[in-house]
Amino acid sequence: MLIKLTRQNNKNESHVCPEKSVCVKFSGFLRLVTIASVLISGACFAASLETGSGKMDVPVTVRIDNAIEYQEIAGFGATTLAGIMLTENGLRDMLGETLRHQAIKAVYHDVGLTLGSLELWLEPANDNDDPMLINKDGFQWETSNAMHDLLVRPARAYGFSNYSLGLKIDMRRELRWMDELRERDYSRYLQEVAEYVAAGVLHWREITGAAPRFITLFNEPLSGNRELHGGSKHKIVDIIKSAGERLRAEGVARTRFIVPAEETVAKSIDTIESILADEDARSYIGALAYHAYPYDSAYSSVRRILQTSGRGLPDHDEIRIRQRLYELAAGYDIPVWMTETSEGPGRADYPFGSPENLRARANHIHDELVYANASAYFAMYDMWDRQSHDAHFKGRDIDFFSQSSHIALVDQRASEVHITGIGFAVGHFARWIKPGSLRINAESDNQLVKVIAFRSDRQNELALVVINNSSFEVEMDFAMKNMALQGTVKGEYSDRSNRWKQLPPLTLSDNASFGLTVGPTSVTSLSATLINPG
Template identity: 25%
Template sequence: MKKPKTILLLIITVLNTATLFAQNVSIGIDANNVYQTMDGFGTSLRVFNDPHIIGGTTSAPITAGLTISTAEEDGILNLLYNDLGLTRVRPATGEDGAIEDPNDNNDPNITDPSQFDFGWKKMDAHIDYVSRVIPRGVTTFFPSTIKIESWMTVANPEEYAEWAFMIIKRWKDQGYELSYYSIINEPGYTRGGIWPGTYIRDCIKLLGPKLDAAGINTKMVIPDDLNADEAFTRSQIILDDSVARSYVGALAYHLYGGSNANKTAMMQLGQQYNIPIWMTEYSRPDAFAWGNQIHDVIANYGVSAVDHMWGFFGQQETNGTQLIRLNFTGTNYTGYTINKQYYVTGQYSKFVKPGARRIESISSNNDVRVTAFRDGVNVSIVVLNNHGNSQTVDFSLNGLNNITTLKAVRTSLTENLNSLGDITVLNDSFSTILPANSITTFYNDQLLSVVENPTSNPGFTIIYPNPASEIVTVKLTSVFNGETKIQITDINGKLVLAKTVRLNNQISEIPIRVNNLSNGIYLINIQAEGKQYSKKLLIHH
């Protein structure tokens, strides 16, 4: 039998231990310390009627693909882009039959366009898809070629440059100039052939001047590789060449293996040359592991854009590689199922828009992970509680003036982007309880205050580039006569730029210089022939 003194000491020890484990988690946000500019969230793409979507091969005919109506497709698009707020699309091309096979001729400087086939999912179906999602908020779209033509070798980069130029020109001719183009998907993976950094470098040095001569401003995404190890080796070779480097718009890698050391090396390479880092393909079978993966690449490795494997795919994909699972019987579409990864992605994508800057965020607890972002007056704070029990968290805000109220949205084992009650911020601080195994986003009301009006579009195909830093172009695809008025307002409705142009029954591209505007979200309004169109415009320099 224990003595009373021993029992008392035991009780005190237990109480002290309980107090230790019950301590609140502290999170500090400091908007004065700023890191990378975000480029958005997106997915890779196979088109709806690709037979591969429902378990067929990429070479199967269109009759073997999914039978789905345009209205049903629109429902999926609304979920991904209007609701989830995705702003990026990465078409997966190159496994769908040859675009140029055999070689059009033996001279890469003389091109026979009749020998190029862009039909269906080789390219044109992807262009059509992009035309439907731009009005839904997509700002970045870049094809990534899984396989190039079988007759191409490392000895003839001139032929690749001719081939890639014709692909990029196809997009341009259809009204959608590519801001970015991925040279080769996963050049370190045997499926598409192993392509060294020297070959990619030479292809870029040949392709870039062709684009310049045609007045096309597409930048290259390199090397879009399996992992950071493969990517770093190739990126060094490419960026060491000043000519090739001048055409590079983003450094990209996937997360199939690879070391953290080379993720850091990729981040440092991007910082050295002022080029953003993108994570362009990955998924996790566990949704909250996926949420932690998003946090990890953004917070620890300076990634500016995150692309999930697939936005939608058939029900045979059961390991979370798709955000929305398409259900079917035979080739007939029967509905969809939203995977938990959709909601976890939304905790970021709905509230962290292109142009937002990551700001300092520190947690006192390694299992409560936080990232924070600022976009003008907008702020969003994303917190993962990886504990198996709830945690009380005290937040301290610095450099975020005039925030008195925050809203919150949460996804947990039992919640899916559930809106929570308003949170009062007093003296730049607030406290809340985070449930076990949850992800919560705190944001201020102004985040969603800019409202677009895309439905009355009187003939504006695209506003590009968006985000913009120097010049934004309004492209008109209908013929107009008379005055067209363009106004840009900030999120508070204040007019910051106005321009009037007179059109004489012509299709036009109207450039607008925006280099004097501060980083943030704006609304660009265009009036022509009594009709009005408005679109969000993101500025970041």
């Protein structure tokens, strides 16, 4: 089915696709050499931010240096739902074939997610009395089977392949039956946890033909949700080692864990330090994950992002703690992933479709990739549907369209799929930056105009994302160092009234420079072909 890219008018009212029974509505990340210089210069430029419109008097100069390399980009993702719900009467399909197809296309083709953590529920009761013997009939495979059939398989056609299995150790709900066992027989408890993880991996290998590359082992285990109820850093390390050893014993040697995904950067660092201090546990780690909370903090609240980073004044403490995480991970050559952010249910600062949502999250992505050197950025969920929303928030008077931290909202009532502000922001990166690209140095001489650059040797391309946080049209001069370009520069932009609008091809001034004018409060993605890639 042909999906039209629709736009919003200046009142942020979405146009409808009347000719379709189902339509997709598109409503709407340099190492810190010295943190102080960033903050001080940012303050100077922030003073020039005004509410008027017009053209910035002085052109902005951007220097891209191909010889200065940073992290390899894994991609962009979200916790993965499939529009299904496990009930007492079995698995319930919340979307239906047509609407699910449109949602998958919007999330994995249009936005371009390649990463995810598949939400699986496997063992609400012990399968048997022997943790060394997996009783397949003692596990619930309905969710994993449906996740594969209804989402992973169709999304694979759009490039969704680098997902993790969400085999999270949640002692509050699904695995609460292990609580008593942990107190009574700790060694046996660790064996049961390892069996749970191994069973999920082996079943997935059975239905797909391959073991997953990653497992999401925890979600806020000691903070936030506190899902490892009664847990400790010592117990987290024990679980990692026990599950890792079991997987190797089962012949799964390459799968790695994404840990610990605590509520905040600081709390994640606290847990990470214990994990990395244990050589055995460290050998099983594929990525170090963190969340960008608490609610209303500098990178959770859309309004606070715009008041700080969006004014050239990123929060001092948030930058410093991300620098600390960056250096800690770099010492062990393990990538860093930001795996969850959200304003929180019913806490939206701006209406759904507001351009502020897009620009704020584009700033957030930029800052996580630059200050934390993150290799991956996740939204909350890939898709969230109205029926699940109504059931989950029953009686809490939380509007469906206040949920702006998921990539797409699926409205069964109107048979429509809406890409959110964070979805459009992620798309400005995911549609242009291929997994495996390297972030290279990009310096703008105006802190209100952010630029981040990536080089893909596989695609032989340079990709740039430009965020103009000023209220003025800006002339920009791009100068390349240690690289050369050829052909034309292509791109797309979003502003107050457009989403992913294609730019006319830009002509190079020479093979190392080009010029571009960007509109006020806009986000622009660019790409150009390299003559001599790194």
